Each structure stands twice: as C-alpha cells, then as structure tokens.
Amino acid sequence: MQVHLRIQRYNPEVDAKPYFAEYDVEVEPTDRVLDALNLVKWYHDGTLTYRRSCAHGVCGSDAMRINGRNRLACKLLIRDVGTNITIEPLIGFRIIRDLVVDMEPFFEAYKSVLPFLINDDPAPVGERLQSPEDRQRFDDTTKCILCACCTSSCPITWTNDEFVGPAAIVNAHRFIYDSRDQAAAERLAILNQKSGVWRCRTVFNCTEACPRGIQVTRAIEEVKRSLLTGDVS
Amino acid sequence: MYHRFDAVIVGAGGAGLMAAAQLAGKVNVAVISKLYPTRSHTGAAQGGIGAALGNLEEDHWIWHMFDTVKGGDYLVDQDAAEVLAREAIDAVYELEHMGLPFNRTPDGRIDQRRFGGHTRNFGEGPVRRACYAADRTGHMILQTLYQQGIKHQVQYFNEMMMLDLLLTDDGVCTGVVALDILTGEIHVFHAKAVLLATGGFGRIFKVTSNALSLTGDGCAIAFRRGLPLEDMEFFQFHPTGIYKMGILLSEACRGEGGILRNGKGERFMEKYAPTLLDLAPRDMVSRSIYLEIRQGLGIDGKDYVHLDLTHLPAEVIENKLPDITDFVRTYMGLDPVTDLIPIQPTAHYAMGGIPTDVDGRVTIDENNTVLPGLYAAGECACVSVHGANRLGTNSLVDLIVFGRRAGRHMLQFIAENDLHPLPKEPDFRARAEVSALLDGDGTENAAAIRADLQEAMFTHAGVFRTAEGLLQLKDQLAELRHRYSRVGLRDKSRNFNMDLVETIETGYLLDVAEAVAAGALAREESRGGHFREDFPERDDANWLKHTLVYRTSGGLEMRYKPVVVTRFEPKERKY
Numbered sequence: 081m082q083v084h085l086r087i088q089r090y091n092p093e094v095d096a097k098p099y100f101a102e103y104d105v106e107v108e109p110t111d112r113v114l115d116a117l118n119l120v121k122w123y124h125d126g127t128l129t130y131r132r133s134c135a136h137g138v139c140g141s142d143a144m145r146i147n148g149r150n151r152l153a154c155k156l157l158i159r160d161v162g163t164n165i166t167i168e169p170l171i172g173f174r175i176i177r178d179l180v181v182d183m184e185p186f187f188e189a190y191k192s193v194l195p196f197l198i199n200d201d202p203a204p205v206g207e208r209l210q211s212p213e214d215r216q217r218f219d220d221t222t223k224c225i226l227c228a229c230c231t232s233s234c235p236i237t238w239t240n241d242e243f244v245g246p247a248a249i250v251n252a253h254r255f256i257y258d259s260r261d262q263a264a265a266e267r268l269a270i271l272n273q274k275s276g277v278w279r280c281r282t283v284f285n286c287t288e289a290c291p292r293g294i295q296v297t298r299a300i301e302e303v304k305r306s307l308l309t310g311d312v313s
Numbered sequence: 314m315y316h317r318f319d320a321v322i323v324g325a326g327g328a329g330l331m332a333a334a335q336l337a338g339k340v341n342v343a344v345i346s347k348l349y350p351t352r353s354h355t356g357a358a359q360g361g362i363g364a365a366l367g368n369l370e371e372d373h374w375i376w377h378m379f380d381t382v383k384g385g386d387y388l389v390d391q392d393a394a395e396v397l398a399r400e401a402i403d404a405v406y407e408l409e410h411m412g413l414p415f416n417r418t419p420d421g422r423i424d425q426r427r428f429g430g431h432t433r434n435f436g437e438g439p440v441r442r443a444c445y446a447a448d449r450t451g452h453m454i455l456q457t458l459y460q461q462g463i464k465h466q467v468q469y470f471n472e473m474m475m476l477d478l479l480l481t482d483d484g485v486c487t488g489v490v491a492l493d494i495l496t497g498e499i500h501v502f503h504a505k506a507v508l509l510a511t512g513g514f515g516r517i518f519k520v521t522s523n524a525l526s527l528t529g530d531g532c533a534i535a536f537r538r539g540l541p542l543e544d545m546e547f548f549q550f551h552p553t554g555i556y557k558m559g560i561l562l563s564e565a566c567r568g569e570g571g572i573l574r575n576g577k578g579e580r581f582m583e584k585y586a587p588t589l590l591d592l593a594p595r596d597m598v599s600r601s602i603y604l605e606i607r608q609g610l611g612i613d614g615k616d617y618v619h620l621d622l623t624h625l626p627a628e629v630i631e632n633k634l635p636d637i638t639d640f641v642r643t644y645m646g647l648d649p650v651t652d653l654i655p656i657q658p659t660a661h662y663a664m665g666g667i668p669t670d671v672d673g674r675v676t677i678d679e680n681n682t683v684l685p686g687l688y689a690a691g692e693c694a695c696v697s698v699h700g701a702n703r704l705g706t707n708s709l710v711d712l713i714v715f716g717r718r719a720g721r722h723m724l725q726f727i728a729e730n731d732l733h734p735l736p737k738e739p740d741f742r743a744r745a746e747v748s749a750l751l752d753g754d755g756t757e758n759a760a761a762i763r764a765d766l767q768e769a770m771f772t773h774a775g776v777f778r779t780a781e782g783l784l785q786l787k788d789q790l791a792e793l794r795h796r797y798s799r800v801g802l803r804d805k806s807r808n809f810n811m812d813l814v815e816t817i818e819t820g821y822l823l824d825v826a827e828a829v830a831a832g833a834l835a836r837e838e839s840r841g842g843h844f845r846e847d848f849p850e851r852d853d854a855n856w857l858k859h860t861l862v863y864r865t866s867g868g869l870e871m872r873y874k875p876v877v878v879t880r881f882e883p884k885e886r887k888y
Contacts, residue, residue, distance in 0.1 A: 136640060
C-alpha cells in the first residue's frame with residue numbers, strides 16, 4: 081500500500097525556517113512508521129535526518145510527533161495510523177535538524193533529581209533484601225526509557241523552561257519509593273521547589289504519551305501526596 | 314579537537330559502563346557513545362543474567378561453568394568460563410547494591426528462573442539460575458550503570474562515532490579518533506588505556522534482533538588496523554524472533570513454560586532434545602525449527618513455526634513477560650494469552666570478536682601476545698567464554714564480569730604507565746575517509762549495498778552453510794566491496810549527517826561480513842552456531858581450535874590457536 085508522508089524539515093545550515101516536505105512510499109500495513117522513514121532516507125531522500133536504533137520501542141531514540149501525538153516511530157504500525165502521516169519533531173525542544181531535537185536540557189533535568197540509588201550503609205555480602213511487595217511499589221516507573229514523549233507532551237514544559245518535566249519526576253519516583261534507598265527526603269525537597277511537581281496541572285498528556293504505558297500522572301500525584309503527608313511508603 | 318584522558322571507553326552498553334564504574338572517581342575517564350548511553354542495545358536484553366546464587370534450589374558455579382562449556386560446544390576457553398561462572402555471583406550482587414531492581418523471592422532475595430541450557434549437576438535437568446527484572450533485565454542493567462555514571466560524574470561524549478584506533482609503530486594503543494555527529498567535527502582522544510565496547514554486528518544479516526546501530530564498528534576498525542578477529546564464523550541465531558521482523562521474544566518465554574509447535578501442532582523439540590526439550594541451547598533449537606520447515610512442517614507449509622504460551626496462566630504472561638506481551642500485541646496484533654505466536658530464528662549474537670585475555674587485554678596472535686593499552690569487552694570481544702554457541706543469559710554475565718575485570722585492569726595499567734605520545738597526524742586517516750565521502754562524487758547507494766549484503770549473508774552464512782553457498786557469498790561480497798568503492802553520499806551537510814554515519818557503518822559491515830564468510834568457508838566441520846551441511850559432524854581432531862582472521866595486503870589470512878581445556882574433556886553434546 082502507498083502512504084503519503086508530510087515531514088517537517090529544517091537544516092539550519094541551509095534553511096531559514098522549517099518547512100514540510102512530502103513523500104509517497106510503498107509499505108506493508110504491518111510496517112512501522114520507522115520503516116517508512118527508512119525507505120524515504122535510504123531510497124528517496126538521503127538528507128532526511130532522525131534518530132533511531134533498536135527499532136522495537138525499547139531504546140527511546142525515535143520519539144517524534146506523528147499526526148499530532150508523541151510516539152516512537154518504531155512502535156507505531158502503518159495500519160494503526162492510516163495512509164496520511166504528518167511527522168514533526170518533538171515540541172518544546174530546540175530543533176537541531178529535521179526530526180532531531182536537542183536532548184541536553186532533558187537529560188540535565190533528569191540528572192537534577194539524583195537518579196541513582198543512595199544508601200550509605202555498608203553493603204552486605206549477598207543482596208540487600210527487599211520483599212516482592214516493596215519491589216512492586218516502584219515497578220511502574222522502572223520502565224522509563226527516557227524517550228521524552230511525556231515531557232514534550234506536557235503543556236507546562238512548552239512555556240516554562242524551569243519545570244523538570246514528567247520524565248524527571250518519574251525517575252525520582254523510581255528511587256523515592258525504593259525501600260533500599262535513603263535519600264527520599266532530598267529528592268522530595270528538590271521536587272518541592274518551584275521547578276518541581278507543583279507545576280504539574282494534571283493534564284494527563286504525559287500518561288497518554290508514554291510508549292511504555294507508565295502511569296506518569298499517577299506517579300507525579302504520588303510524589304505530591306508524599307510532599308504533603310511526609311509519607312513515602 | 315584534542316582531548317586527553319587516562320582512560321577512554323568506546324561504547325556505552327553494559328560492558329563499557331561497567332568498566333567506567335570501576336574507573337570513575339579514581340582516574341580521568343571518558344565514555345564515547347554513538348548514541349545516548351541509555352539507547353545502547355544492552356537495554357534490549359530481556360530474560361535474565363545467569364549466576365549460581367542458589368536462591369531457589371541448589372546450584373554451583375561449576376555447574377554454570379559446565380553448561381557454558383557444553384553450550385559452547387567445547388570451543389570455550391575453560392579458564393575464562395571458570396572466571397565467568399565464579400565471578401558472576403559477586404557481579405550480580407554488585408549490580409544489586411548499585412540499585413538494580415531484581416524481581417524477588419518471597420523471602421526478599423533475588424528471584425531466579427529457568428533458561429535454555431541451564432542445568433543442575435552437569436546436565437541432569439533444568440535449574441533456576443537466571444536472575445531477572447521482569448523481561449527487561451538488560452534495560453535495568455543499562456539504566457543502573459548509567460545512573461552510577463551520573464553519580465560518579467563520568468564524562469560522557471554522546472553521539473560521537475569512533476572512526477579510528479591509534480596504534481604506534483611499536484604496537485602501543487594511544488587513543489581513538491571520533492566524529493562528533495552533531496557538528497561533523499573530528500576529535501582526537503589521547504589516552505593511556507582504551508576499551509573497545511562497541512557491541513555486536515547483527516546488522517550483517519537481513520533478519521536480526523539487533524539494533525540498526527549494531528554495525529561492528531570496533532571489530533571492523535581493529536581489523537583494518539591489522540589486529541585479528543577471533544571465531545567470527547560463530548554467530549548465534551535465536552530461535553524465537555517475531556516472524557519477518559526479527560524482534561526478539563526472550564528465551565524466558567520458554568523458561569516460564571512456553572512450547573514450540575510445528576504446523577501439525579506437535580511439540581517437535583521432543584525429537585531433537587528429549588531431556589531439555591524447548592530449553593535446549595539456541596543453536597540446536599534454531600536448527601530444529603529449520604529442519605521442521607524443510608520437511609514441510611512449518612505453519613501452513615511456510616517458513617515459520619509457533620511459540621505457544623496459551624497454556625500458561627494469564628498472570629504469568631502479563632507479570633513475568635510484560636514487554637514480550639506488549640511486543641506481540643503491538644507488532645503482530647495478537648494476544649499471547651490466547652493466540653499462537655509466529656516465530657522464526659533471528660540473527661542475534663556474535664560469539665566471535667576481538668581476541669582478549671581474561672582481563673580484557675587485546676591479544677594479537679596465537680601466542681596471546683598483549684597489545685599494551687588496548688582492551689575490549691562485551692559482544693565485540695572474544696574472551697572466549699561463548700565458544701561456538703553462547704548460553705542464554707551469558708551475554709549479560711560477560712558484560713558485567715569482563716567489563717568489570719577490564720576496568721580494574723585498566724586502573725592498574727594507568728597507574729603503572731605513562732602517557733605514550735600520539736602517532737604523527739593522528740587524525741589523518743579519519744579525515745581522509747570523511748572528506749572522501751563528503752567531497753566525493755560516487756553514485757552507489759550505501760543503503761542498497763547494505764540490503765544486498767544482508768540478503769546474501771542471511772542466505773549463505775545463516776543457520777545452514779555449504780562450501781558452494783559460501784563460495785558464492787565470497788564473490789557477492791567482492792562485488793559489494795567494488796560497489797562500495799564507488800559509494801556516494803546524498804547528504805553533504807556537516808551537521809548531524811546520518812547519511813555519512815550510515816555509509817561509514819556499511820563499510821564496517823562489509824569488513825565484518827568478509828571475516829565471517831572466510832572463517833565459515835575455512836572451517837570444515839559443524840560446531841555450535843556454525844553448521845556446515847557438507848561437514849555435518851563436529852571434528853575435534855582437526856578443528857578444536859580458535860580461528861584468527863587477519864586482513865593483509867594479500868587478502869584475508871587465517872591462523873589458529875588452541876582451545877584452553879581445564880576441567881571438562883570434550884564430549885558429544887546431547888540434551
């Protein structure tokens with residue numbers, strides 16, 4: 081079947097501003113949108129630029145806006161998106177070229193929430209014990225692949241450069257509720273600042289955008305509740 | 314741009330980051346990645362990491378060692394397999410201490426499950442050895458190690474692609490040259506010690522579980538600089554790839570009780586591996602699938618069979634295999650709880666690579682002479698712990714155990730050695746390669762060359778091989794090499810030029826494919842992942858040895874080195 085792609089292009093070396101280029105390619109209904117992009121790049125227009133790696137939704141490279149929604153191009157099949165496909169870069173980030181955006185601010189926000197286990201007790205000879213229930217407590221937020229679909233879907237991040245964004249909060253959540261971690265208070269203090277969770281207006285765009293099915297808004301709400309109650313169980 | 318570091322690590326998957334964790338905070342270390350570190354393909358590993366913790370039933374490192382040796386069809390160096398199996402235990406605990414969220418037993422310990430080829434008491438029956446975090450164990454390893462790097466302020470150079478390895482005339486490694494993809498600038502990294510951890514090269518094959526970025530960069534560059542590659546003919550085809558797409562469905566599916574069925578609905582592994590059945594090693598299962606297909610017993614006579622999970626409780630599928638369930642729903646529109654899943658073998662893992670000793674030091678000949686300052690670990694390296702066929706979960710074990718050992722040895726090497734001067738004009742070759750592409754007027758399309766390469770390799774160097782097919786492949790590769798000499802870019806920009814990146818990668822794929830094809834043609838026996846229909850038996854008298862392939866001005870040259878046998882004499886391999 082033939083699909084019609086409208087892709088936002090912008091190469092700052094030659095273009096004054098972004099524009100849309102259009103391509104028609106032959107694909108199977110079970111092909112991924114990424115396959116269609118690859119066909120364009122490999123056989124029609126080698127200048128088309130985007131990130132990609134694993135091609136099955138686990139590495140988080142190819143987050144982009146497809147027909148107005150943030151998706152991983154490798155996790156969306158043609159049959160689920162139709163024959164007219166508009167592709168734009170994630171919004172809220174500086175465009176580097178075509179569909180490639182500047183991810184540095186996103187990773188800086190991630191780093192700001194201390195996204196690593198903090199436990200200063202000497203480690204035991206074997207594993208630290210953790211009950212299956214305690215492990216399950218933060219299971220959902222361990223799934224994050226840092227693709228930025230959620231952060232880019234959040235209207236607050238479009239206008240507010242300070243807000244750490246949903247992905248950073250998800251990764252803070254992953255440690256705040258880990259029974260082995262000892263720095264929940266520090267992370268909560270970070271997220272209590274004006275760049276933190278209180279910027280969230282509970283729009284649920286992030287949850288809808290997450291290609292890993294993480295209940296992002298719920299995770300943010302749990303952090304808010306812990307800030308109010310002081311309870312991190 | 315010029316940079317000076319004590320240690321430079323190329324590749325930010327499990328091996329690179331585990332090494333970085335040993336060096337961070339102690340010496341000046343840079344990690345170069347073609348992607349962002351969290352995009353590395355370690356993150357796609359699903360089922361588990363093997364270690365004889367014995368949390369659920371009796372297990373011992375020596376059983377793990379035996380399974381590794383037997384799984385590898387006795388081409389494994391047993392001194393290395395012993396290190397792997399012994400140190401896996403402590404390395405898994407180290408990951409847990411770093412924060413890795415393993416699944417837990419009711420008493421709070423790391424949970425373990427069955428996996429292909431993992432046995433108790435030297436092959437008596439299956440054992441629970443694979444430590445896991447749902448079916449995203451690799452994702453959790455990658456995340457945890459990246460988090461540690463942030464904690465210890467490792468300096469990451471993201472979206473930087475290695476173009477060259479700097480070796481002096483007297484055989485010392487002094488650094489690497491890399492392309493900053495963002496700007497098109499060439500960077501020289503001058504270092505006392507370099508670790509290659511660039512991953513595999515599954516993209517030489519048409520159907521593969523490997524990421525688009527897995528193009529054998531480290532292996533190809535080492536090969537171009539005159540270093541040997543070891544056992545390249547041994548490539549693992551994982552039995553359960555999603556039909557046509559090649560996306561991996563973990564062995565954990567069978568570890569949790571999944572069954573393979575042919576077109577008649579028969580559990581055909583009963584014929585081929587009566588004891589371990591569906592959990593036989595991967596090379597055997599993949600061959601069995603093709604044997605069924607050849608007898609017309611594929612589904613509707615076609616080239617695939619079914620993975621059946623429908624008899625498992627829905628909660629096991631949803632909770633222990635959530636990502637797999639998601640893949641099957643997303644890419645096939647099927648529900649593993651109720652539907653049979655069409656699968657075919659998919660090119661998965663390179664057992665061969667850059668030869669190293671057990672400390673990750675690169676060795677350059679059959680006497681295991683070390684090249685000072687150069688290390689390799691992970692899939693790009695060949696220790697050799699995988700021999701002719703890697704045991705399930707041992708890829709992650711390899712990354713962690715030998716990434717750690719390489720990092721620790723580098724620390725010692727850095728303390729004991731001065732910085733060696735760089736060769737003159739260190740970036741000369743890299744600049745010439747890039748300018749030839751950016752300023753050249755070639756017309757051949759790299760993507761078309763790559764597609765033809767992948768098709769040819771899948772046809773002639775896949776699960777079954779013959780001299781006739783491999784000779785044909787040799788001619789095809791020569792033709793592709795000729796076309797590549799006239800390759801041209803469509804994109805001439807400096808900034809984020811992925812056409813340039815992919816074209817360079819295609820050159821790497823060609824180098825690596827030639828090494829695989831040459832090793833496969835030379836090895837006139839069948840062992841592990843290398844099956845020659847014209848030589849269907851294992852031949853220990855002539856072929857119990859490692860291949861070393863060199864690129865010389867006169868073409869590819871083969872040398873061989875002995876296999877290290879310590880505890881387990883080679884025996885016939887039955888499951």
